[in-house]
Amino acid sequence: MTEMMVSYSYAGQNLQEQTETISSRLGERFLSKDLTCLLMIDTAILRLRDKESLLCRQISARESICVPVVPQYLSAAFQPKLVPLNLSVMEDRQLLEMSVESAFDEIHPEKIKQGQGRLICGWLSYSTTPENVAVHLGKSAMQEREGKDILLRFYDPAVSLPLWAILDDWQRQRLLGPVTAWYSVDGDGQWVQRTGISSQQIRLSWSLSLSPQNWLDIHFIGIVNRILCEYRNLHLNEMRLSELQVFQSVLPALRRAWQFPFRNPDDLILYGTHALMISPNFDEHAIIVRILQISRVERKNSYREIVADLTEQQWCRIKDECRKTVYDFPQSLTGDV
Template sequence: MTDPSTSPLEGETTQRPWFDELDWVSLPVPHASFPAEHAPRLAVLNLNEQRDAKLFYNSVQLAFEDRSPERVASGMGQRIGGWIATAADVSELANYWASMIVQYDKRERAYALRFYDSRSIALLWPLLSDGQRQVLLGPVGTWHTLDACARPCVYQGGVALHAHLQLKETQWEAIRAHEHINRALGLMMLDEQRQPLPRDIEIAVEAAQRYEAYDIEDAADRALFILHALTWHPRFDMHPVVRHAMRAIGPDTFYSEALSVLSDSDISAIRQSSL
């Protein structure tokens, strides 16, 4: 499975000449506002054939290359969504997964659930119940991909109890924070030139549950708040100097501006504190 909305695999012609020879099946996403050219795509690989085995190897290389700190921090998605084992026909799977992409919350607002992006599904999967996981997977038996820390992982479902995901409001709240979490993790990766650790993911998710308490509404500020939890201290917002600075947050003062008053010595004290 691939995501062509980032950069095309067919552009990899020098070292990977076979991607454009595959018969791709695009997911027919049922929403007029979703660009057809951005729809994820599926292709069948027969690993008993030399060409397809080589292509599989090259796709694994691409998946790891796309986790480079520079690419992730630039906001580019993951071109390789993973490798699927299923008894279903590729068109059947494409139609089923297309029906999963556009989800509606209780206020009937439409959201594109980017589960086909490996960094997105890594945050979404822990939120889902066993039944929801199977609903999402549908006819998929096993889904191999990379987790949030760029480690190989496998997604498998249980027994589907419903025909729809039926996401709860608490799940929607967490899902809406995922873009800010992944943005912050990307910035941390670039700054520290490394992949995130499981504890980094935990810190980021926990921080995303707190920024609303401080009336932080701007998307960039929300990512910055999470980044501070990752690079300063997991509970940095409990430090007296931070709490004092955040009192300035208001309609005319963003979070980033409010915290710009902190000095290097302030930040050092925050990092060394035992909050």
């Protein structure tokens, strides 16, 4: 697979041009088909923002539809909302543009590192009523794992793109349901479009039939996001791998780390960082294989401690020699534990 590179810098002319491009593209998508746009926001994040900001005041003043995500556990104040926008109306078009500006403002790596979260979940088109969309999204957020209900925050843009890569086609369509298109911005300021089918059958279950491997990969999303944040900070003004490319190159290494087993988040972050910065298959190099074998015999389970004595010279050698081995990024991320 060809590497996908991005150069978005989160500031200046680059920021302005990308914001205008996404706003224009969204307007064209909805106006050309005379569709109402559903702006989805994470109300839990809205509570943390400046309530006097123009965007927050506009959203609060609008009629919106609550997405009933685990209503038995969360009050309406913490549940996502859908805000219908008629883009042929100037006020609604202005709110769309403000939402796009907010989506770009909140993805800066420093703001992500500070835990400020992402308010704008995306812009949706649909084949039914907004109320039915809300019910579907709310039901789909609750998934069962080993007999327990688990909240799947698939609407969080920091989760949605890697989750989409994990799911197969059937699971993707189950997840979207009556949503015919879900547009969003990824953490690199790039346009993301997930497409559903227009005709949906009535369903009695919202299960995605997530496998043990699916759940493990979902667990890794948070690990990869922490790796991504540091990676972007290091390469703000440089060409870098896209968000999806990073996930696809790091995930197989995290699966191998888990089997070792390395379970500490800091160990997994370091292991994944080495897969990203050294080579996706760095752990197949003879030096790494040898020290991992020794540590297994000695029953050491801290990756950070195991590689602590490797010199910069050794890491450079590992990187150079791994480059001679062609690594093909996986087309599919599905599989069994």
